[in-house]
Amino acid sequence: MAFIFPPEAPVGVPVIGTSDRFAVRRVYCVGRNYVAHAREMGFDPDREPPFFFCKPADAIVPIDSGGTLELAYPSQTQNYHYEAELVAVIGKGGSDIAVEHALDHVWGYAVGLDMTRRDLQMKMREMGRPWEIGKAFDRSAPLGPIHPASAVGHLNSGAVWLTVNGVTKQKSDVSYLIWSVAETVADLSKYFGLEPGDVIYTGTPEGVGAVKAGDVIAVGVERLGELKVLVV
Ligand code: MN
Numbered sequence: 001m002a003f004i005f006p007p008e009a010p011v012g013v014p015v016i017g018t019s020d021r022f023a024v025r026r027v028y029c030v031g032r033n034y035v036a037h038a039r040e041m042g043f044d045p046d047r048e049p050p051f052f053f054c055k056p057a058d059a060i061v062p063i064d065s066g067g068t069l070e071l072a073y074p075s076q077t078q079n080y081h082y083e084a085e086l087v088a089v090i091g092k093g094g095s096d097i098a099v100e101h102a103l104d105h106v107w108g109y110a111v112g113l114d115m116t117r118r119d120l121q122m123k124m125r126e127m128g129r130p131w132e133i134g135k136a137f138d139r140s141a142p143l144g145p146i147h148p149a150s151a152v153g154h155l156n157s158g159a160v161w162l163t164v165n166g167v168t169k170q171k172s173d174v175s176y177l178i179w180s181v182a183e184t185v186a187d188l189s190k191y192f193g194l195e196p197g198d199v200i201y202t203g204t205p206e207g208v209g210a211v212k213a214g215d216v217i218a219v220g221v222e223r224l225g226e227l228k229v230l231v232v
Helices: 033-038 097-107 116-126 183-189
Strands: 013-014 022-023 026-029 051-055 060-062 068-071 081-082 084-088 106-113 141-143 159-164 167-173 200-201 214-220 225-231
Touching: 013 060, 084 159, 084 183, 084 214, 097 106, 097 183, 106 214, 106 225, 183 200
Parallel strands: 026 200, 060 141, 068 225
Antiparallel strands: 013 022, 026 051, 084 106, 084 200, 106 141, 159 167, 159 214, 214 225
């Protein structure tokens, strides 16, 4: 048996302090998972529970620690937004996982950016159409090195921040997640069978906004360090 086209190797995200890589299987994202962000997007978080969407695995752009990622301004948008997010990665598969066991399935954590063509996302939202062109485009998911939970523990709290050219744009705390990491994993596993290699972007706090070529984004989560991205 031979493949008629050689398959791409999986995207490999560095594991901090090692030469190991975490092979990405699927990318899940949580929408509207911080109260203040749901409000800034025009929703009442008390009536609108968070929900899931996906990005392709090869939308992930791994960032090695210490470096600055150059990210090209994408096509077909005039409103290219950053979203700072805590990312949890799955190391043990399962379905219908109970909340109290959910963190046993989380292998580690990383800092991620859910880059968004906000104009296209909003247009699709208004038309009741899928979000893919606004959310799931090429290189839309920069992701920093993975910190094993065995080293940093599980993240139920900790600062989340994002600056553009040194000016603070997002400043929140993981403890403000509407659905915690454990609750998110448990709920997601009702709809999809989770497997090692799955990556979950847990949602962004308030303060999302646009960037343009030449801007430098710095994004961080307490205990996981900070990443730098230059938009070109
Ligand atoms: Mn997001």
